[in-house]
Amino acid sequence: MSGLQITTNSPGETEQLGSILGSLLSPGSFLALRGDLGGGKTCLTRGVVASLAPQSTHLVASPTYAIMNCYPGSIPVYHFDFYRLTGDDDIAELGFEEFFYGDGVCIVEWSERLVELMPSDVLTLLFEYSEGDRRLITITSSGQKYDVVLEQLSGRL
Numbered sequence: 001m002s003g004l005q006i007t008t009n010s011p012g013e014t015e016q017l018g019s020i021l022g023s024l025l026s027p028g029s030f031l032a033l034r035g036d037l038g039g040g041k042t043c044l045t046r047g048v049v050a051s052l053a054p055q056s057t058h059l060v061a062s063p064t065y066a067i068m069n070c071y072p073g074s075i076p077v078y079h080f081d082f083y084r085l086t087g088d089d090d091i092a093e094l095g096f097e098e099f100f101y102g103d104g105v106c107i108v109e110w111s112e113r114l115v116e117l118m119p120s121d122v123l124t125l126l127f128e129y130s131e132g133d134r135r136l137i138t139i140t141s142s143g144q145k146y147d148v149v150l151e152q153l154s155g156r157l
Contacts, residue, residue: 003140004150006157010133014040017137018047020156024149025052027075027103030119032111035127037083040135041109044125049077052105062109076104082113121145 008014025031025048033041046060053073060071062081071077100106100119108114111124121143128136141147 002147002150003138004154006137006139007130008040008135008137011040011043014043014135014137015047015050017157018044018049019051020047021149021153022048022051022105024152024156025075025105027105028101029105029149030100030122031105031107032114032118032122032124033107033109033127034112034124036129039127039129040137041125041127044127044137045077045079045107045109048105048107049073049079053077070104078102078104078106080106080108082108082110123149 006017008017021031021044031048033044035041042060042062046057049060049071050057052075053071056071056073056077059069060079061069067081067084069079071079100117111118111122123146124140124142126138126140128138130136139150139153141150
């Protein structure tokens with residue numbers, strides 16, 4: 001399986017999807033999030049954090065101005081927002097690349113800012129507005145590791 005489309009009907013459902021997805025992730029996982037402002041990326045991240053670092057769930061907020069938030073837990077979650085960055089040079093200069101292959105889960109909003117620094121094995125989530133609070137979330141895999149995650153996610157929905 002290399003792709004899956006899911007419709008959520010509310011921010012709560014988007015967060016619940018993130019929680020299910022988070023339960024399937026392991027250290028070194030990389031989620032590349034794409035979509036417009038207000039598309040649900042931070043809601044999904046809150047769900048992932050609820051699953052992996054529940055004591056930090058209340059801290060989840062969009063890191064647009066901080067660029068990175070770290071949520072400690074049994075598996076730490078590194079939440080990046082590259083909206084204000086222009087590309088690989090900015091990201092490399094700030095030293096974020098070292099987190100991409102570490103002991104935690106990386107969630108990157110505005111991942112399209114990564115070009116050369118994007119890991120080869122990622123799970124990409126594209127958030128699109130439907131109507132009202134509904135979101136169409138297209139999840140694609142770029143490697144065998146995430147093909148397995150997609151299959152497991154599909155079975156749990």
